[in-house]
Amino acid sequence: MAQHNIHLTGFLYSHYDPRVKRIPSGIAPVIAIQKGAPNGLYRQVYQSYRKAIVDGSLRAGQRVPSTRVLARELGISRMPVLSAYAQLSAEGYFEGRVGSGTIVSRSLPERAAIVQPAAGRSKKILGERRRVSKRCLSLSIPEGFHRARGLGPFAVSQIAFEHFPLAVWNSLVTRHARNVHAQSLDYGDPMGLKDLRGAIAAYLRTARGVRCEAQQIMIVSGSQQGLEITARVLLDPGDQIWMEEPGYRYARSIFACSGCRVVPVRVDAEGLNIADGARKCSAARAALVTPSHQYPLGVTMSASRRLQLLDWAESSGSWIIEDDYDSEYRYEGMPITSLQGLDRNSRVVYIGTFSKVLFPSLRLGYVVVPEDLVGRFLAARFALDIGPATFHQAVVADFIGEGHFARHIRRMRLVYAERRSALIESLRRQLGSIVEITGAQAGMHLSAVLGGISDAELGARGASENLWLVPLSPFYMSKAVRHGFVLGFGSTSVQEIPAAVHRLHTLLKSKSQLKQLSC
């Protein structure tokens, strides 16, 4: 369809010109034309635009449709539209130039009256607290989630962005962009793309000892969504679930929002203490664990605890949700097969994500679903958001299939191993015996446990100085046993680490807390 445009300051200018194809097309506004109305068509068009500009529906610089397009959309002749546009232009509401179409005048003052369209109602609303659901009141707004990301040292859940193989990735994206065809525009399989599910199944069988077939893999938009879907299938409001104490806060919000009751179960040097769980609530419907690298303490669950947990699940008819967080990078000790791989009773739902091992804004993760629950998971997922977007699934499938994934993990393990060593060395050298380092065997963070401090207060202070110190104590549901900080080393380079640890040290000293500690 040829595009036309009109040069308003010179009144009328319209002919076919190949250049004008490049003029961005404007959205037609809501103009309800009454053909027999006393106000002529010209006035109706003029007044609709004028009102839309004055009340802020149309804004300075915004493109409007050509007169020809608008006339066709309204089903009227072009003359009244031309007259209205000319009038709006003469009055300074519109401006137009050859080759760039007509826009709402950029010189219109950004008056409060203009840009505050909902002023009348906002004032009233601001005064009252309107009723929302009780279940959403328990959810906290992730303040600072955004502000602190990508900044300062020790950020958690951050990767070594500068080491991501962007060239390879972008060439795969470009290749797929060239191959987008009509079929790939349609809804994909709600379980995910077949190729990607196959590639993940092969990866998990090999690297994690997970026992699975591609049909059991569900692609989700990250481990959080995987957990949400799992909670829906396994738990009802009122059901009890074991969670690690201390444990991952954002998982608690899923259970809180579902009305489930969280039973905090102590984590010790071997991981989740099954005896503590059995004592508190042996009939819990499920247990959520992070066995590869417990969050936040970083402990790896021992083989004996894994078997105890599986025995408990089988004897009580409960489910295990294994968030295999940070399993890709291990620096010390032998790899331990996943809980799912040790299980002989299909009691484990296994969740993983590409957020750490590829990158967070990809929003792709996966769930390995017990064979008999695949239909239930599918129904729950479909009700939640129909299914995953297709494009990047195909990119990741190729990234894995062509060997880039294995190579990337190997490369990154070296990068993170260096950062980890530098951090441990700096902590030991600068903080000495006042710091106890836990959970450094694997993953992209460790915990620096510090006695006798108020970690939440220091954490807030650090954040204000762009030092990302995630306090340990808020991860406890009951009274915090340990204070200290979760220190990420994913995005903190070897060069930055000594100075960052020095700043941590200074912060501790400034609170006159260190002296007290070292006594």
Place this chain on the structure above:
Amino acid sequence: MAQHNIHLTGFLYSHYDPRVKRIPSGIAPVIAIQKGAPNGLYRQVYQSYRKAIVDGSLRAGQRVPSTRVLARELGISRMPVLSAYAQLSAEGYFEGRVGSGTIVSRSLPERAAIVQPAAGRSKKILGERRRVSKRCLSLSIPEGFHRARGLGPFAVSQIAFEHFPLAVWNSLVTRHARNVHAQSLDYGDPMGLKDLRGAIAAYLRTARGVRCEAQQIMIVSGSQQGLEITARVLLDPGDQIWMEEPGYRYARSIFACSGCRVVPVRVDAEGLNIADGARKCSAARAALVTPSHQYPLGVTMSASRRLQLLDWAESSGSWIIEDDYDSEYRYEGMPITSLQGLDRNSRVVYIGTFSKVLFPSLRLGYVVVPEDLVGRFLAARFALDIGPATFHQAVVADFIGEGHFARHIRRMRLVYAERRSALIESLRRQLGSIVEITGAQAGMHLSAVLGGISDAELGARGASENLWLVPLSPFYMSKAVRHGFVLGFGSTSVQEIPAAVHRLHTLLKSKSQLKQLSC
């Protein structure tokens, strides 16, 4: 990092070769080495691989790491790994060729014993029905969702894929692929990309009269997720919500899963009958409506009903959820400003999607959130899946900002208008007075109401013949008042339509139902 490989049939072959960079890298398997064990390192590596292949963890054709990589990962010397690989190769478990690395032998028989890793446990599980949540039992597995998509005429929620401007789209994707940088890999704003939110706000203010600023726009993965988040913020288990009767089934599953009670409110020629709702449950917490093009009947809600609904919401302190489904294409009558735009009390949550106007596998939609609830929505969304993926948001922002979106909508309106006319004409000519056509003023489907038939039975029969006839009766919660079919014309070309209507006619006659009807 240079990649190395080994040529196993000739025993040992390893030197640096630029070609081998192209060898896909294999994932290292879980091998727990015990250094002082009586079994030598060689036997431990050999046995781990052998076991992994026999139990199906490693499959035929799967790549394994080079001996050098594996030795480094296990922290042992290379010689025992070389010996183990040689043995595995000699016994036919591995095969390897110069320039393509080592793989698990492709000639291994795909024996049941090999490819059924979970055989032992599956048998046991299959016999029992394991306990899952009650709330997920109400969710139906969308059977046929997949099978029937993209096939046969009259498919609903399908677009004219062949008219999508793939060249423009792919050039934008490619441009963004070139511009992916480290920063864009990090978590994005949980509310969505600023540019896209701005572009959507401008579009909605202009085209739909929505009163909003960019800060109120939340990007979601389609209208279903938008509805889920809205339900979480506004409704608790036990709360009552008005839904259109007949109404959108997948919305019901959201409320059912949340434990909300759905109050079916009659839809007549003017849309939702507010009086009927007020009679049944005047204190409902919310009402969900599809005012632009009611699903499934296709009615456009009249202006007077819109005002009645807004009055009810204000007086009862209830919320309105406006799913502005199918608002982009209107063929008859004047455009009507959205409910949100008419509202003076910020009682409307407005939901839209790009699934129909761009394409379904994009999985992008948006919610316009009342100013005072933005924090609540953000917290609920964060708990659900952290936030949206970044990449395609940037693509869509440019697609809108550069005018392609407005042009695409205009082009598609003509395409769909032709299909719609052809369908109406064919239905009238072939089915005559036995069919009542409703809801053809807008959107990409209409309803063909047929008295005295069993639409579910005929729909199933049609599906088996690749004719997509979505029966009307299952959209009713109470007894179906109307039978008939929702007929999509989005993906059915003008040329296909007469023959498809003829097949529908034949189907009706074959059930000997038509004769009865026409009497």
